[in-house]
Amino acid sequence: MNFDFSDAQKALKQQTRGFLRAACDTTVPRRVLEDADEPFARDLWQQICANESPGIAIPEEYGGIGFGYLELCVVAEELGRAVAPVPFSSSVYLAAEAILQGGSEEQKAKLLPKLASGESIGTFALSEGPGQATEANLQATLRNGRLSGTKMPVPDGDVADLCVVVAKDGDGASLAVVDLGGEGVSREPVDTLDPSRSHARIVFDGAEAELLGEAGQGWAVKDRVFDRAAVLFAMEQLGGADACLQMAIGYAKGRYAFGRPIGSFQAIKHKLADIYIKNELARANCYYGAWALSTDAPELPVAAAAARVAATQAFHFASKENIQTHGGIGFTWESDCHLYYRRSKLLALGIGSERVWKDRLISGLEQQEAA
Amino acid sequence: MDFNDTPEQAAYRAEVRAWLNANAEPRKDRPSVSRRLDADEGLALAKKWQATKADAGYACRHWPASHGGQDRPMIETIIYDQEEARFDVPTGFFSIGLGMCGPVMAQYATKEQQERYIPPMIRGEEVWCQLFSEPAAGSDVAGLRTRCHRDGDDWVVNGQKVWTSGAHYSDWGILVARHDSSLPKHKGLTFFFVDMKSPGIDIKPIKQINGGSNFNEVFFTNVRIPDSQRLGAIGEGWQVAITTLMNERLAVGGAPPPDFREAMKLAAACDLDGRPALEDSAVREKIADWYVEAMGMEHTKARTLTALSQGKVPGPENSIGKVVSASKLQNVSSFGADLMDMGGVITDPSLMPSSALFQQSYLYSPGLRIAGGTDEILRNIIAERVLGLPGEIRVDRDVPYSDIPTGN
Numbered sequence: 001m002n003f004d005f006s007d008a009q010k011a012l013k014q015q016t017r018g019f020l021r022a023a024c025d026t027t028v029p030r031r032v033l034e035d036a037d038e039p040f041a042r043d044l045w046q047q048i049c050a051n052e053s054p055g056i057a058i059p060e061e062y063g064g065i066g067f068g069y070l071e072l073c074v075v076a077e078e079l080g081r082a083v084a085p086v087p088f089s090s091s092v093y094l095a096a097e098a099i100l101q102g103g104s105e106e107q108k109a110k111l112l113p114k115l116a117s118g119e120s121i122g123t124f125a126l127s128e129g130p131g132q133a134t135e136a137n138l139q140a141t142l143r144n145g146r147l148s149g150t151k152m153p154v155p156d157g158d159v160a161d162l163c164v165v166v167a168k169d170g171d172g173a174s175l176a177v178v179d180l181g182g183e184g185v186s187r188e189p190v191d192t193l194d195p196s197r198s199h200a201r202i203v204f205d206g207a208e209a210e211l212l213g214e215a216g217q218g219w220a221v222k223d224r225v226f227d228r229a230a231v232l233f234a235m236e237q238l239g240g241a242d243a244c245l246q247m248a249i250g251y252a253k254g255r256y257a258f259g260r261p262i263g264s265f266q267a268i269k270h271k272l273a274d275i276y277i278k279n280e281l282a283r284a285n286c287y288y289g290a291w292a293l294s295t296d297a298p299e300l301p302v303a304a305a306a307a308r309v310a311a312t313q314a315f316h317f318a319s320k321e322n323i324q325t326h327g328g329i330g331f332t333w334e335s336d337c338h339l340y341y342r343r344s345k346l347l348a349l350g351i352g353s354e355r356v357w358k359d360r361l362i363s364g365l366e367q368q369e370a371a
Numbered sequence: 372m373d374f375n376d377t378p379e380q381a382a383y384r385a386e387v388r389a390w391l392n393a394n395a396e397p398r399k400d401r402p403s404v405s406r407r408l409d410a411d412e413g414l415a416l417a418k419k420w421q422a423t424k425a426d427a428g429y430a431c432r433h434w435p436a437s438h439g440g441q442d443r444p445m446i447e448t449i450i451y452d453q454e455e456a457r458f459d460v461p462t463g464f465f466s467i468g469l470g471m472c473g474p475v476m477a478q479y480a481t482k483e484q485q486e487r488y489i490p491p492m493i494r495g496e497e498v499w500c501q502l503f504s505e506p507a508a509g510s511d512v513a514g515l516r517t518r519c520h521r522d523g524d525d526w527v528v529n530g531q532k533v534w535t536s537g538a539h540y541s542d543w544g545i546l547v548a549r550h551d552s553s554l555p556k557h558k559g560l561t562f563f564f565v566d567m568k569s570p571g572i573d574i575k576p577i578k579q580i581n582g583g584s585n586f587n588e589v590f591f592t593n594v595r596i597p598d599s600q601r602l603g604a605i606g607e608g609w610q611v612a613i614t615t616l617m618n619e620r621l622a623v624g625g626a627p628p629p630d631f632r633e634a635m636k637l638a639a640a641c642d643l644d645g646r647p648a649l650e651d652s653a654v655r656e657k658i659a660d661w662y663v664e665a666m667g668m669e670h671t672k673a674r675t676l677t678a679l680s681q682g683k684v685p686g687p688e689n690s691i692g693k694v695v696s697a698s699k700l701q702n703v704s705s706f707g708a709d710l711m712d713m714g715g716v717i718t719d720p721s722l723m724p725s726s727a728l729f730q731q732s733y734l735y736s737p738g739l740r741i742a743g744g745t746d747e748i749l750r751n752i753i754a755e756r757v758l759g760l761p762g763e764i765r766v767d768r769d770v771p772y773s774d775i776p777t778g779n
Contacts, residue, residue: 001376001380001676001680002372002373002374002681003372003374003670003674003676003677004372004674004678005372006372245758249758249759249760253760253761260761261760263754263760263761264760264761264764266747266750266763268760269750269751269755269758269760270750270751270754272758272760273694273750273751273754274750276753276757277691277694280667280671280691281663281664281667281668281671281691281695282667284666284667284668284670284671284673284688285666287372287674288666291372291373305659306662309660309663310667313663355652355656357659358655358656358659359655359656361663362635362649362655362658362659362662366649369635
């Protein structure tokens with residue numbers, strides 16, 4: 001039994017945490033949150049790219065450093081802890097994974113090196129507005145290599161260079177890569193719950209789109225990409241949840257009321273114990289998801305869904321109860337509490353809601369049962 | 372990251388498995404041997420099994436050789452327990468003795484006493500119980516009222532203990548009593564081991580919510596205990612008790628069913644609005660919640676085992692175990708009964724899915740949230756020992772015990 005990260009992976013985690021503590025304290029997400037003209041922290045993104053983090057799990061033949069997914073997982077946890085305002089998840093967990101999972105050899109060789117180096121930012125577009133996107137209700141359509149329709153919210157869609165789009169194609173759905181700088185693409189930022197990560201509304205009007213994988217078979221590839229991304233999103237959520245717990249503990253020890261630290265009252269103690277319990281359940285599920293992702297195990301769909309559900313619950317709970325622990329000051333703009341509260345909802349919805357993932361989890365268990 | 376044994380652990384597991392195959396029956400899809408037999412037969416069989424196990428060197432392997440063990444790493448004991456769980460053997464009678472009483476005897480008894488008492492404890496020849504809780508001292512066990520006073524070479528004990536597992540079949544018990552009420556509550560306690568067949572000990576089973584009787588009340592009326600059976604100094608009883616509680620077995624076993632598996636099976640078999648209940652999204656969401664909790668516990672155990680297997684001390688993550696599993700059991704049980712709708716109130720096993728397991732555990736599960744530390748006490752422990760939050764303000768800590776206000 002060796003259900004733990006290796007010493008080298010733990011060292012990478014410490015190194016990443018140290019780097020982000022210096023390069024991305026909470027003034028950085030706050031700066032992006034408050035400045036409408038700064039869609040992401042370019043200086044931080046450049047440093048992350050200089051560290052070769054986007055290419056950490058991308059194989060060497062496609063310009064990455066080919067470490068593996070456990071290494072990517074420890075980086076993800078630290079990015080989540082730091083509420084990092086960068087397009088890492090869009091470019092790495094979604095666009096690069098979609099190309100790895102669905103792309104031809106030629107497409108991988110052409111597109112991945114730029115994503116690995118950070119020279120290009122990629123993203124992934126599925127949602128077309130409020131309501132769950134399904135294969136049946138997609139409106140954006142791919143026909144003869146041209147894409148038309150509207151996608152929103154597209155994470156980092158206002159700054160990305162390329163986008164993997166899920167679109168209706170005949171009776172099914174296809175994935176296609178679109179150059180967002182090309183003809184027939186117009187985009188504008190949309191306001192979201194978490195302005196520290198920008199999102200866009202993109203209108204495609206006969207934009208040139210290169211099919212990724214087989215026509216009409218895109219939905220299954222999308223599911224596979226989302227299973228893999230679910231583990232990585234969960235690691236970010238776990239990092240965020242732990243940051244909230246540490247922030248709440250710090251405040252509960254230092255804030256006095258009724259002549260004693262509020263952390264000595266059971267009402268607060270039990271609240272923080274409950275955060276810890278949810279975080280530990282999430283951590284255990286995340287580690288299992290990380291193992292399944294790194295080994296491409298047949299358990300991945302269920303393991304990923306469990307990690308995703310547990311981490312979504314943990315970050316949501318930790319971020320809201322962190323505000324509650326702080327009391328009035330926690331509701332102010334100047335407090336950092338809302339950075340986590342916003343990010344928790346952004347990550348919770350980014351690749352589908354908790355309800356959708358719970359349903360996928362049970363479906364996966366039903367399939368295991370039937371097999 | 373992998374879930375495999377090391378080569379040495381795999382070899383040990385294979386050895387254990389071969390021995391168990393040769394000496395025990397694999398578990399079958401029927402009530403376990405402990406549930407098929409009456410209490411006396413069960414105990415006799417358990418004693419026989421424990422002796423067989425001890426003779427083969429599989430009992431208390433991780434204990435020091437000086438105390439009847441073999442100085443082997445904890446992970447070997449866990450591997451043995453994992454393998455034994457696949458076999459239909461009687462267990463449970465010795466867990467208090469080996470988990471709590473053995474370690475305290477090893478630390479505080481004289482060498483002669485250790486030689487006299489520990490080997491029969493390991494072989495299951497003598498059964499031990501623990502006498503801490505009282506009617507007025509549960510979570511606040513240091514507030515206990517059972518009195519003891521010195522009389523010649525003996526101590527004389529009067530009072531009442533409660534929630535004592537196995538008192539009626541135990542040979543020996545460990546006991547904390549108050550020798551001086553004028554001292555603050557933690558300082559007036561003294562610790563003993565006592566012959567459970569002593570004159571003046573009266574044992575009565577407690578009838579629980581679920582009708583079962585897993586615990587006893589134990590009354591002490593002028594019970595004499597030789598001073599030689601005192602463990603630790605006079606007034607050191609609280610420190611000895613704390614040592615005992617810290618030696619509670621590592622929670623690496625599984626929680627009792629029903630869990631998400633049973634809930635899912637039931638939901639597939641029950642109809643809701645004319646469709647299988649498992650197709651209902653509210654039902655799916657609940658089962659997903661329990662899956663995440665159950666697997667979170669499972670993988671947390673894997674983290675603990677990893678630390679033990681590497682010879683490290685496990686992290687604090689293990690402390691969440693009972694808080695999560697006890698509430699889950701109660702919720703799953705209640706949900707299972709709900710799925711059966713109006714029929715869900717029936718408890719006759721012959722009429723019900725899973726032999727009325729959901730109904731039985733509905734009545735049993737409240738106890739699990741209280742036994743061995745209430746949900747509330749466990750949250751205090753997590754908050755104080757794991758998260759480092761300040762302790763409670765204790766208004767009764769430094770005043771004489773006799774001046775502490777009491778309620779009912």
